[in-house]
Amino acid sequence: VRVTLLTDFGTRDGYVAAMKGAISALAPAAIVDDATHDIAAGDIPAGAWVLAGYWRIYEPPVVHVAVVDPGVGGGRQAIAARADGRLLVGPDNGIFTRVFHAASELQVVRIEGDAFTREAVSSTFHGRDVFAPVAAHLSLGLELERLGPLVDNAVLLELPVPRRDHSHVHGEVIHVDRFGNLITNIPAELAGAGARVIVCGRMCGMARTYSDAPPGELLALDGSRGMLEVSIRDGDAASFLAAGRGAAVIVEAGT
Amino acid sequence: VRVTLLTDFGTRDGYVAAMKGAISALAPAAIVDDATHDIAAGDIPAGAWVLAGYWRIYEPPVVHVAVVDPGVGGGRQAIAARADGRLLVGPDNGIFTRVFHAASELQVVRIEGDAFTREAVSSTFHGRDVFAPVAAHLSLGLELERLGPLVDNAVLLELPVPRRDHSHVHGEVIHVDRFGNLITNIPAELAGAGARVIVCGRMCGMARTYSDAPPGELLALDGSRGMLEVSIRDGDAASFLAAGRGAAVIVEAGT
Amino acid sequence: VRVTLLTDFGTRDGYVAAMKGAISALAPAAIVDDATHDIAAGDIPAGAWVLAGYWRIYEPPVVHVAVVDPGVGGGRQAIAARADGRLLVGPDNGIFTRVFHAASELQVVRIEGDAFTREAVSSTFHGRDVFAPVAAHLSLGLELERLGPLVDNAVLLELPVPRRDHSHVHGEVIHVDRFGNLITNIPAELAGAGARVIVCGRMCGMARTYSDAPPGELLALDGSRGMLEVSIRDGDAASFLAAGRGAAVIVEAGT
Numbered sequence: 001v002r003v004t005l006l007t008d009f010g011t012r013d014g015y016v017a018a019m020k021g022a023i024s025a026l027a028p029a030a031i032v033d034d035a036t037h038d039i040a041a042g043d044i045p046a047g048a049w050v051l052a053g054y055w056r057i058y059e060p061p062v063v064h065v066a067v068v069d070p071g072v073g074g075g076r077q078a079i080a081a082r083a084d085g086r087l088l089v090g091p092d093n094g095i096f097t098r099v100f101h102a103a104s105e106l107q108v109v110r111i112e113g114d115a116f117t118r119e120a121v122s123s124t125f126h127g128r129d130v131f132a133p134v135a136a137h138l139s140l141g142l143e144l145e146r147l148g149p150l151v152d153n154a155v156l157l158e159l160p161v162p163r164r165d166h167s168h169v170h171g172e173v174i175h176v177d178r179f180g181n182l183i184t185n186i187p188a189e190l191a192g193a194g195a196r197v198i199v200c201g202r203m204c205g206m207a208r209t210y211s212d213a214p215p216g217e218l219l220a221l222d223g224s225r226g227m228l229e230v231s232i233r234d235g236d237a238a239s240f241l242a243a244g245r246g247a248a249v250i251v252e253a254g255t
Numbered sequence: 256v257r258v259t260l261l262t263d264f265g266t267r268d269g270y271v272a273a274m275k276g277a278i279s280a281l282a283p284a285a286i287v288d289d290a291t292h293d294i295a296a297g298d299i300p301a302g303a304w305v306l307a308g309y310w311r312i313y314e315p316p317v318v319h320v321a322v323v324d325p326g327v328g329g330g331r332q333a334i335a336a337r338a339d340g341r342l343l344v345g346p347d348n349g350i351f352t353r354v355f356h357a358a359s360e361l362q363v364v365r366i367e368g369d370a371f372t373r374e375a376v377s378s379t380f381h382g383r384d385v386f387a388p389v390a391a392h393l394s395l396g397l398e399l400e401r402l403g404p405l406v407d408n409a410v411l412l413e414l415p416v417p418r419r420d421h422s423h424v425h426g427e428v429i430h431v432d433r434f435g436n437l438i439t440n441i442p443a444e445l446a447g448a449g450a451r452v453i454v455c456g457r458m459c460g461m462a463r464t465y466s467d468a469p470p471g472e473l474l475a476l477d478g479s480r481g482m483l484e485v486s487i488r489d490g491d492a493a494s495f496l497a498a499g500r501g502a503a504v505i506v507e508a509g510t
Numbered sequence: 511v512r513v514t515l516l517t518d519f520g521t522r523d524g525y526v527a528a529m530k531g532a533i534s535a536l537a538p539a540a541i542v543d544d545a546t547h548d549i550a551a552g553d554i555p556a557g558a559w560v561l562a563g564y565w566r567i568y569e570p571p572v573v574h575v576a577v578v579d580p581g582v583g584g585g586r587q588a589i590a591a592r593a594d595g596r597l598l599v600g601p602d603n604g605i606f607t608r609v610f611h612a613a614s615e616l617q618v619v620r621i622e623g624d625a626f627t628r629e630a631v632s633s634t635f636h637g638r639d640v641f642a643p644v645a646a647h648l649s650l651g652l653e654l655e656r657l658g659p660l661v662d663n664a665v666l667l668e669l670p671v672p673r674r675d676h677s678h679v680h681g682e683v684i685h686v687d688r689f690g691n692l693i694t695n696i697p698a699e700l701a702g703a704g705a706r707v708i709v710c711g712r713m714c715g716m717a718r719t720y721s722d723a724p725p726g727e728l729l730a731l732d733g734s735r736g737m738l739e740v741s742i743r744d745g746d747a748a749s750f751l752a753a754g755r756g757a758a759v760i761v762e763a764g765t
Contacts (some may be wrong), residue, residue: 004275004276004596010548011545011548012550013563013688014516014545014563015687015734016545016546017514017516017543017560017564018564018567018734020564021565023566024572025567026571031286035271036269041688048267049269051269053268053270053272054275055270057273058276058279059279059283062279070720070744071721072719073718073719074722085492091261122732122734124720124732124733177267177270178296208328209329210326211329212317212329221378222377222379223377224270224383234297234325288530288534289544291527293521300704305524308528309527310531312532313531313535317534433520433522451742462583464583464584464634465584466582466584479525489580
């Protein structure tokens with residue numbers, strides 16, 4: 001069974017290695033896939049966005065562990081879930097917001113007690129002491145319900161929603177990727193072929209793919225997850241526009 | 256079966272995780288090795304150099320996926336190949352140049368149609384939608400020829416070739432590694448024991464290993480892939496010399 | 511069998527991929543876990559600290575490879591060890607210091623001859639040519655003693671030891687993690703509930719977890735490995751204090 005890891009730990013301190021050790025100690029045959037360890041420290045919305053890009057591409061059986069956990073050891077709960085057959089484990093702080101919104105079938109449980117955690121649970125590293133061993137047990141077939149009671153009030157982030165206004169859609173940038181592409185919260189189908197996209201006072205047209213524009217020219221397209229995306233061919237749109245998450249994006253319908 | 260991944264995606268956006276999901280959805284038992292995701296964005300020559308350092312160290316069966324793909328969704332083809340028994344998948348943009356040059360036995364096919372891709376192929380993310388599923392199918396034993404027609408005109412990069420001139424060899428730096436070592440296109444056997452190496456107006460002698468020189472001293476040696484390499488013991492030769500890819504390197508034969 | 515890799519190679523040059531290839535060429539079923547490749551170049555003490563955080567969390571059978579090896583190709587020896595049932599492979603330069611100190615049962619051997627290395631051993635890349643193949647052989651069940659003679663004088667780093675003085679403990683920062691937490695060499699049990707911790711002229715109290723302090727406030731706590739740690743909630747203590755490895759830390763007992 002596959003276990004995937006998403007964290008904001010980076011890899012240089014060995015925290016990820018400790019999680020892998022804790023998983024394989026219980027589930028020696030588990031294959032652990034690094035999803036990412038480069039979520040910005042404590043950036044739960046980024047973690048939620050990234051997780052939403054792959055959780056359903058994996059087919060069951062799979063356990064997705066997601067640990068962006070600035071509140072570790074405090075009052076936040078630990079949860080596990082089954083969403084359309086995929087299992088998930090992590091803190092109850094909104095990291096699973098987009099998964100929970102997208103899932104057709106969903107059960108969420110609170111992780112209680114110490115039956116499935118490491119012997120001594122630290123107050124600063126639940127990735128190793130709680131989430132990794134719970135994921136290992138789930139990968140071995142543990143029933144979700146054995147972890148604790150069902151909950152229906154898991155923490156959800158408030159996600160920015162695009163607003164329609166006559167022939168305009170007002171949205172914003174929700175993620176900037178490593179290429180400097182500005183990914184927006186505007187579904188690409190709201191921007192037809194002739195639409196114009198305005199961001200940071202610049203206007204650009206719709207393209208089908210990066211190479212439809214000349215190098216250095218701004219373009220908008222249907223990104224790989226169905227959202228409108230603003231890019232520069234062979235360039236970095238985020239740097240060029242000095243735009244980041246939250247930047248306003250307006251779509252004007254074509255004529 | 257092993258599948259390796261080389262990309263310029265970084266890991267923070269989840270693009271790599273989506274590829275891993277697409278592979279394991281089809282080939283649940285495949286072990287996916289991260290080769291690297293840190294190729295500079297769009298740097299096909301760097302990807303080609305790095306890939307050439309490991310593709311043949313793996314023994315068959317193995318599928319190497321290489322996705323540095325600035326032209327995704329445009330006119331470039333998708334290809335797969337069998338090179339000395341190893342399978343390869345990626346864009347037809349030169350990323351396989353060094354593999355194709357080095358291979359004794361080589362078949363290359365163009366990937367056509369949608370029999371082995373994901374249902375909906377985006378125009379911006381063929382890593383997930385084309386190359387990952389094709390790699391998964393190959394790892395499960397799909398015959399290369401089933402993917403499409405054999406081609407003999409795959410795109411090849413023009414690689415810089417060293418030039419010999421009396422007792423000199425004129426080459427250049429082709430890769431700078433994370434330690435600041437300057438790796439050149441000059442085969443190390445062209446630089447005998449007494450040879451002198453000139454780079455950025457500085458001259459250095461040949462050493463057998465990094466620790467043959469005092470700390471801080473420039474030295475040249477036979478790097479791990481048989482090419483002449485310029486280094487500084489416990490230092491960063493690239494920073495020290497302000498030299499990068501393309502910097503001229505001259506070898507003067509010993510006497 | 512699991513094989514873990516710790517290096518200072520980064521991933522962008524393909525050195526790690528070459529090691530993985532060398533392992534899987536011999537041991538196709540081995541699962542290779544990346545522990546970290548982000549140890550600072552040549553930073554043996556950091557490698558030793560990070561390795562110590564996970565080597566024992568893995569249950570046998572496991573082979574931990576650790577390659578931070580500025581002296582590669584020079585006079586340093588290559589060693590392998592069995593420590594409380596876990597196998598280890600790497601250079602004899604102190605990288606295993608904390609493992610060897612912590613282990614109850616320990617055998618260390620020098621790797622001699624070329625029976626278990628790659629055919630041609632380069633003088634600059636023993637990760638690929640020596641340590642990876644030796645790890646692969648060990649993962650397949652090779653007896654440790656087959657590699658070479660037992661040694662009892664493996665290189666050990668001199669680790670900074672905290673000093674007690676009346677009601678004070680004088681220690682220092684031994685690791686700064688990616689969150690900017692300052693991890694000290696002072697066992698947390700030496701800092702009772704009412705203790706005060708002084709670092710860089712600033713004083714802070716003990717907390718149980720990060721969220722016990724208001725955002726932006728300095729706190730000290732029992733880190734995930736039992737050592738006293740200085741942090742800022744939702745902040746970066748290392749940047750805030752301009753403190754790094756070696757910074758003095760003083761604990762004043764509570765009253």
